[in-house]
Amino acid sequence: xxxxxxSTGDGRFAGRRVLVTSADQYMGPAVTARFENAGATVIAHxxxxxxxxxxxxxxxxxxxxxxxxxxxxxxxxxxxGVADIPEDVWRSMFDGMVDPTMRFVTAAxxxxxxxxxxxxxxxxxxxxxxxxxGLAAYTAARGAQNAYVRAAGAEAAPSNVQINAVAQNxxxxxxxxxxxxxxxxxxxxxxxxxxxxxxxxxxxAELVLFLASESSNFICGQVVPFAGGWVS
Amino acid sequence: xxxxxxSTGDGRFAGRRVLVTSADQYMGPAVTARFENAGATVIAHxxxxxxxxxxxxxxxxxxxxxxxxxxxxxxxxxxxGVADIPEDVWRSMFDGMVDPTMRFVTAAxxxxxxxxxxxxxxxxxxxxxxxxxGLAAYTAARGAQNAYVRAAGAEAAPSNVQINAVAQNxxxxxxxxxxxxxxxxxxxxxxxxxxxxxxxxxxxAELVLFLASESSNFICGQVVPFAGGWVS
Amino acid sequence: xxxxxxSTGDGRFAGRRVLVTSADQYMGPAVTARFENAGATVIAHxxxxxxxxxxxxxxxxxxxxxxxxxxxxxxxxxxxGVADIPEDVWRSMFDGMVDPTMRFVTAAxxxxxxxxxxxxxxxxxxxxxxxxxGLAAYTAARGAQNAYVRAAGAEAAPSNVQINAVAQNxxxxxxxxxxxxxxxxxxxxxxxxxxxxxxxxxxxAELVLFLASESSNFICGQVVPFAGGWVS
Amino acid sequence: xxxxxxSTGDGRFAGRRVLVTSADQYMGPAVTARFENAGATVIAHxxxxxxxxxxxxxxxxxxxxxxxxxxxxxxxxxxxGVADIPEDVWRSMFDGMVDPTMRFVTAAxxxxxxxxxxxxxxxxxxxxxxxxxGLAAYTAARGAQNAYVRAAGAEAAPSNVQINAVAQNxxxxxxxxxxxxxxxxxxxxxxxxxxxxxxxxxxxAELVLFLASESSNFICGQVVPFAGGWVS
Numbered sequence: 066x067x068x069x070x071x072s073t074g075d076g077r078f079a080g081r082r083v084l085v086t087s088a089d090q091y092m093g094p095a096v097t098a099r100f101e102n103a104g105a106t107v108i109a110h111x112x113x114x115x116x117x118x119x120x121x122x123x124x125x126x127x128x129x130x131x132x133x134x135x136x137x138x139x140x141x142x143x144x145x146g147v148a149d150i151p152e153d154v155w156r157s158m159f160d161g162m163v164d165p166t167m168r169f170v171t172a173a174x175x176x177x178x179x180x181x182x183x184x185x186x187x188x189x190x191x192x193x194x195x196x197x198x199g200l201a202a203y204t205a206a207r208g209a210q211n212a213y214v215r216a217a218g219a220e221a222a223p224s225n226v227q228i229n230a231v232a233q234n235x236x237x238x239x240x241x242x243x244x245x246x247x248x249x250x251x252x253x254x255x256x257x258x259x260x261x262x263x264x265x266x267x268x269x270a271e272l273v274l275f276l277a278s279e280s281s282n283f284i285c286g287q288v289v290p291f292a293g294g295w296v297s
Numbered sequence: 298x299x300x301x302x303x304s305t306g307d308g309r310f311a312g313r314r315v316l317v318t319s320a321d322q323y324m325g326p327a328v329t330a331r332f333e334n335a336g337a338t339v340i341a342h343x344x345x346x347x348x349x350x351x352x353x354x355x356x357x358x359x360x361x362x363x364x365x366x367x368x369x370x371x372x373x374x375x376x377x378g379v380a381d382i383p384e385d386v387w388r389s390m391f392d393g394m395v396d397p398t399m400r401f402v403t404a405a406x407x408x409x410x411x412x413x414x415x416x417x418x419x420x421x422x423x424x425x426x427x428x429x430x431g432l433a434a435y436t437a438a439r440g441a442q443n444a445y446v447r448a449a450g451a452e453a454a455p456s457n458v459q460i461n462a463v464a465q466n467x468x469x470x471x472x473x474x475x476x477x478x479x480x481x482x483x484x485x486x487x488x489x490x491x492x493x494x495x496x497x498x499x500x501x502a503e504l505v506l507f508l509a510s511e512s513s514n515f516i517c518g519q520v521v522p523f524a525g526g527w528v529s
Numbered sequence: 530x531x532x533x534x535x536s537t538g539d540g541r542f543a544g545r546r547v548l549v550t551s552a553d554q555y556m557g558p559a560v561t562a563r564f565e566n567a568g569a570t571v572i573a574h575x576x577x578x579x580x581x582x583x584x585x586x587x588x589x590x591x592x593x594x595x596x597x598x599x600x601x602x603x604x605x606x607x608x609x610g611v612a613d614i615p616e617d618v619w620r621s622m623f624d625g626m627v628d629p630t631m632r633f634v635t636a637a638x639x640x641x642x643x644x645x646x647x648x649x650x651x652x653x654x655x656x657x658x659x660x661x662x663g664l665a666a667y668t669a670a671r672g673a674q675n676a677y678v679r680a681a682g683a684e685a686a687p688s689n690v691q692i693n694a695v696a697q698n699x700x701x702x703x704x705x706x707x708x709x710x711x712x713x714x715x716x717x718x719x720x721x722x723x724x725x726x727x728x729x730x731x732x733x734a735e736l737v738l739f740l741a742s743e744s745s746n747f748i749c750g751q752v753v754p755f756a757g758g759w760v761s
Numbered sequence: 762x763x764x765x766x767x768s769t770g771d772g773r774f775a776g777r778r779v780l781v782t783s784a785d786q787y788m789g790p791a792v793t794a795r796f797e798n799a800g801a802t803v804i805a806h807x808x809x810x811x812x813x814x815x816x817x818x819x820x821x822x823x824x825x826x827x828x829x830x831x832x833x834x835x836x837x838x839x840x841x842g843v844a845d846i847p848e849d850v851w852r853s854m855f856d857g858m859v860d861p862t863m864r865f866v867t868a869a870x871x872x873x874x875x876x877x878x879x880x881x882x883x884x885x886x887x888x889x890x891x892x893x894x895g896l897a898a899y900t901a902a903r904g905a906q907n908a909y910v911r912a913a914g915a916e917a918a919p920s921n922v923q924i925n926a927v928a929q930n931x932x933x934x935x936x937x938x939x940x941x942x943x944x945x946x947x948x949x950x951x952x953x954x955x956x957x958x959x960x961x962x963x964x965x966a967e968l969v970l971f972l973a974s975e976s977s978n979f980i981c982g983q984v985v986p987f988a989g990g991w992v993s
Contacts, residue, residue, distance in 0.1 A: 075771075147452040148406040155399060159391060163437065167387060174380040193444035196518065196723075196761065201448035205395065208444020212425035213437035215993045219428040220379040222955035222990050236979075259660075259918035264979040271976035280967035283932075283960040286428065286990040294918050294982040297660065297911045307539075428955075428993065447761045454723035454758050468747075491686035491892075496747040503744035512735035515700075515728040518758040526686050526750040529679045529892065611916040612870040619863060623855060627901065631851060638844040657908035660982065665912035669859065672908020676889035677901035683892040684843040750892065 077278065078105035083133040084125065085109050086169060091139035092188050095238055095266025096273050103274060105133070114138070114165035115157070121165050125172035133277045134173045136187040138162045139240065140206075144199035158206035166210050170217055170228065178224040184277045185226070187214050188269075189288070191234040194296045207232075211288045218286025227285040229276050231269065234292040238266040260293030309510065310337035315365040316357065317341050318401060323371035324420050327470055327498025328505050335506060337365075346370070346397035347389070353397050357404035365509045366405045368419040370394045371472065372438075376431035390438035398442050402449055402460065410456040416509045417458070419446050420501075421520070423466040426528045439464075443520045450518025459517040461508050463501065466524040470498040492525030541742065542569035547597040548589065549573050550633060555603035556652050559702055559730025560737050567738060569597075578602070578629035579621070585629050589636035597741045598637045600651040602626045603704065604670075608663035622670035630674050634681055634692065642688040648741045649690070651678050652733075653752070655698040658760045671696075675752045682750025691749040693740050695733065698756040702730040724757030773974065774801035779829040780821065781805050782865060787835035788884050791934055791962025792969050799970060801829075810834070810861035811853070817861050821868035829973045830869045832883040834858045835936065836902075840895035854902035862906050866913055866924065874920040880973045881922070883910050884965075885984070887930040890992045903928075907984045914982025923981040925972050927965065930988040934962040956989030 083100045087093050088109035097109045108128040114121050125131065140161035142154060166187055177183025192200055193208035211230055218228040233239055235258055241250075255261050272291055275281055290296045315332045319325050320341035329341045340360040346353050357363065372393035374386060398419055409415025424432055425440035443462055450460040465471055467490055473482075487493050504523055507513055522528045547564045551557050552573035561573045572592040578585050589595065604625035606618060630651055641647025656664055657672035675694055682692040697703055699722055705714075719725050736755055739745055754760045779796045783789050784805035793805045804824040810817050821827065836857035838850060862883055873879025888896055889904035907926055914924040929935055931954055937946075951957050968987055971977055986992045 147449045148403050148410070150399070150403065155396070159395075159441075163391075163441070164387070167382070167434075167437070171380050171382065178380070193440070193447065196448050196451040198452060201445055201452065202399075204448040205399070205441045205445035208425070208447075209391075209395070209437045209441035211444075212440020213433055215425065215440075216428050216433035216436040217379045218993070219955040219990050220430060220433065223957045259915040259981055260979055261919045268976070268979045272980070275971050275976070280964070280971070283956055283964045283987060283989050284968070285955055286993045287986060288993070289985065290983060291979060293979050294915050297914070297982045297984070450761070451723040451758050455725045491683040491749055492747055493687045500744070500747045504748070507739050507744070512732070512739070515724055515732045515755060515757050516736070517723055518761045519754060520761070521753065522751060523747060525747050526683050529682070529750045529752070611913045612867050612874070614863070614867065619860070623859075623905075627855075627905070628851070631846070631898075631901070635844050635846065642844070657904070657911065660912050660915040662916060665909055665916065666863075668912040669863070669905045669909035672889070672911075673855075673859070673901045673905035676904020676907075677897055679889065679904075680892050680897035680900040681843045684894060684897065 076104040078103040081132040082106045082108065082128070082130060083135065083277070084128045084131050085135045086124070086137050087111070087113060087139065088137070091137050092236070092238055092266060092269055093137050095270045096135050096137060099267055099270035099274055113161060114168070115160040121168035122172040125169065129176060131173055131176070132182070133184045133186070134169060135273060136166050136169045136185065138165055141240070142200050142203040146199070147201045150202045155202045158202045159209070162206045163209045166213060174221060174226065177226045178221065181225045183226040185228040186273050186276045187228070187230040188273070189230045189232050190240060191232045191290060191292045191296050194232060194290065214288060215286050222285040225282065227276070227282060229284060229286065230288045231272055231276070232288050232290050232292070232296070233269055234295055236264045236266060236269045236291070258293040258295045262293065264291070264293060308336040310335040313364040314338045314340065314360070314362060315367065315509070316360045316363050317367045317369060318356070319343070319345065319369050319371065323369050324468070324470055324498060324501055325369050327502045328367050328369060331499055331502035331506055345393060346400070347392040353400035354404040357401065361408060363405055363408070364414070365416045365418070366401060367505060368398050368401045368417065370397055373472070374432050374435040378431070379433045382434045387434045390434045391441070394438045395441045398445060406453060406458065409458045410453070413457045415458040417460040418505050418508045419460070419462040420505070421462045421464050422472060423464045423522060423524045423528050426464060426522065446520060447518050454517040457514065459508070459514060461516060461518065462520045463504055463508070464520050464522050464524070464528070465501055466527055468496045468498060468501045468523070490525045490527045494525065496523070496525060540568040542567040545596040546570045546572065546592070546594060547599065547741070548592045548595050549599045549601060550588070551575070551577060551601050551603065555601050556700070556702055556730060556733055557601050559734045560599050560601060563731055563734035563738055577625060578632070579624040585632035586636040589633065593640060595637055595640070596646070597648045597650070598633060599737060600630050600633045600649065602629055605704070606664050606667040610663070611665045614666045619666045622666045623673070626670045627673045630677060638685060638690065641690045642685070645689045647690040649692040650737050650740050651692070651694040652737070653694045653696050654704060655696045655754060655756045655760050658696060658754065678752060679750045686749040689746065691740070691746060693748060693750065694752045695736055695740070696752050696754050696756070696760070697733055698759055700728045700730060700733045700755070722757040722759045726757065728755070728757060772800040774799040777828040778802045778804065778824070778826060779831065779973070780824045780827050781831045782820070782833050783807070783809060783835065784833070787833050788932070788934060788962060788965055789833050791966045792831050792833060795963055795966035795970055809857060810864070811856040817864035818868040821865065825872060827869055827872070828878070829880045829882070830865060831969060832862050832865045832881065834861055837936070838896050838899040842895070843897045846898045851898045854898045855905070858902045859905045862909060870917060870922065873922045874917065877921045879922040881924040882969050882972045883924070883926040884969070885926045885928050886936060887928045887986060887988045887992050890928060890986065910984060911982045918981040921978065923972070923978060925980060925982065926984045927968055927972070928984050928986050928988070928992070929965055930991055932960045932962060932965045932987070954989040954991045958989065960987070960989060
């Protein structure tokens with residue numbers, strides 16, 4: 066349940082500047098800690114980016130130059146039947162997750178393309194790959210992000226900028242972490258998740274780190290599942 | 298290039314009521330013609346369903362009772378680089394395709410669940426499965442629809458209501474039909490599409506008809522590719 | 530549990546010759562009944578096609594001319610841990626399912642290509658798409674079939690011959706039908722399969738029929754799931 | 762075109778024992794060099810493992826104890842039309858790639874399960890995910906490997922042993938490297954592969970290394986594409 070880092074500091078990201086969005090939420094704390102541990106200069110930006118909230122373009126402009134942007138956004142959907150999703154809940158999913166993703170990419174990409182170097186990692190969810198009941202609005206929004214990453218990743222690749230997504234589930238700090246504490250959810254994990262456990266946040270951060278490193282320059286436009294084998 | 302029906306009238310849908318949205322656009326004409334040919338009573342509704350346009354709930358209410366709803370929506374994205382998508386273009390994709398999909402499903406589903414019978418087919422695109430350059434906004438919106446269909450389809454299935462999508466490309470009447478006439482596009486079709494041709498609209502309508510029939514009650518929450526083998 | 534046909538006879542396949550392999554096993558009886566009901570001349574071939582058994586090339590030669598071949602093959606794997614699969618069990622999966630698939634396709638394809646018309650449908654399984662425990666050998670063999678169908682389907686498509694697979698699960702007459710009768714399996718179906726039921730054989734046969742019809746000529750090289758929404 | 766390592770030696774795998782199969786072929790040299798650079802003790806085993814060749818069980822027994830096994834196997838298929846694959850070519854694909862994969866896993870897994878620690882990475886191909894013409898036999902065999910990895914990975918995961926595959930294409934040292942030198946192939950890479958280049962062997966080795974590290978313990982039963990965005 067902790068969010069400590071796995072490895073000792075290794076300096077692999079020394080001198081590199083990393084923006085983490087909503088750094089106080091979702092995978093933000095774990096990702097921030099891991100990049101700091103690797104020697105990066107992390108701009109850990111807090112809060113949300115919906116209408117009337119903070120402007121992604123301004124956030125990026127203030128943080129430049131940037132080597133890495135981690136687009137980490139979460140709006141929780143109250144469980145509801147598919148025919149009973151309130152319009153404002155539906156809207157909040159796209160306002161808070163989908164539109165800001167596009168705006169962060171649009172803001173960060175031109176400088177990266179100019180430098181022919183840059184990494185964008187979007188933290189999404191497995192829901193579009195394997196359905197979780199009661200979350201149709203959330204699933205639709207995560208599906209928009211995943212599809213956008215595929216398209217944007219393909220277009221940025223020729224400029225040596227890599228855009229990928231991590232589609233996660235069953236991670237502490239991730240979606241519905243409280244639910245994960247209850248016995249029914251734990252029984253589900255034991256039965257359905259091959260790893261039979263919930264991952265620590267730092268483990269997910271390790272995958273983000275790999276996708277942010279020069280070691281993965283040939284990986285682009287991918288949606289990489291991170292869910293203990295729950296999707297394959 | 299024609300949109301005539303393949304088969305002689307067969308009466309398979311006699312007595313069944315089918316709503317086709319945007320029946321004057323995209324796959325609307327071909328789907329309408331095919332259902333009429335099969336003896337259905339088709340409510341062919343014209344126009345669009347964005348903000349300030351027609352209200353899906355009202356359209357469904359006026360058309361009830363409904364056995365089948367074909368959610369057929371298209372907003373064309375002007376080709377643009379991923380960092381150059383205008384905000385209003387981005388918005389129009391979700392306004393015109395994603396939100397109305399949810400609203401048509403939300404409006405039609407309760408009666409179908411009550412009757413324990415009903416079919417919803419959403420006509421989408423292959424773009425979230427295999428990228429086409431310059432269409433990142435369109436791809437994101439189609440990805441939202443595909444993910445929503447998976448989630449909604451799983452939730453509606455226990456009530457014997459089947460929701461599926463047809464993810465299409467390379468169909469006359471479909472996206473970028475004019476482009477399909479130009480030599481570069483035809484060369485691409487010959488090189489990349491295993492079927493080495495563009496499908497007639499009625500062929501796509503046959504798949505919609507199959508998914509709308511009682512013969513496919515065990516198929517639900519699926520995104521079925523229809524693209525001559527271009528995606529697999 | 531019955532295998533009766535859904536529709537009254539419709540003559541849609543009158544004058545067409547259909548070979549069904551292992552017609553006494555797996556989906557053979559349901560598929561045979563459905564094609565006969567549709568007016569086809571069905572060559573319902575019984576038995577198996579492993580080493581020392583019947584030769585696919587001879588079966589096809591004796592049945593020509595053929596409009597449709599349904600490659601329906603099943604070898605049941607005794608449940609075993611992944612490190613405990615006996616060599617002969619492993620071998621039997623490939624001998625009885627994978628190699629005969631290639632041989633039936635190889636035997637039937639040249640005449641179909643010459644006529645520029647023909648349909649091959651391979652009945653496979655969802656196991657390569659979503660894992661079922663204890664079946665690693667079976668899964669590997671079904672994965673080989675699915676991949677082969679994609680490759681063969683792409684190559685046959687320019688000649689107007691369509692090769693597709695139906696990846697099925699939770700169908701009476703299918704894999705582990707007895708297991709489906711037991712309470713634990715039924716609980717699993719209610720919990721995990723959106724349709725919350727097991728399909729009749731004729732329902733699966735309807736999908737095979739659709740893929741064997743002229744209505745689906747633009748669908749090729751696809752692995753179509755048929756599992757009540759269990760995979761998507 | 763070189764196979765030098767990207768990073769300076771980092772000692773991350775000091776004290777760990779890694780078996781690389783067919784270390785003189787395919788990705789073997791790059792993977793071996795990268796693990797050595799990371800401080801591992803690499804047992805670089807040469808040759809092939811078909812009938813009458815070397816026995817995987819004996820190779821594993823001689824190399825124990827093992828922390829990591831990289832199942833790296835390649836049999837090249839002469840390009841041939843789908844109806845013209847010679848039986849011996851077909852057989853050689855399964856003999857040389859599929860069966861040895863199962864045998865290496867079967868040999869290595871019990872000790873790993875006993876220790877509750879171990880990593881197996883199978884180097885496969887994108888061909889089952891996106892078709893390359895003329896390679897139906899190769900594709901079928903790679904599809905069997907990918908499906909087997911999903912099944913085996915799910916079963917090994919509860920014992921904290923991770924089995925994954927890297928599905929690669931467009932890598933120097935990989936399949937058809939000579940073809941990659943010719944102008945038509947390079948035009949195809951520029952047109953179809955988003956990264957618009959061919960990867961160095963060491964880049965692919967970095968992904969193998971990540972999957973072999975403790976940082977990726979929650980990733981299991983996955984087939985990770987490595988192809989410059991060519992599949993997504």
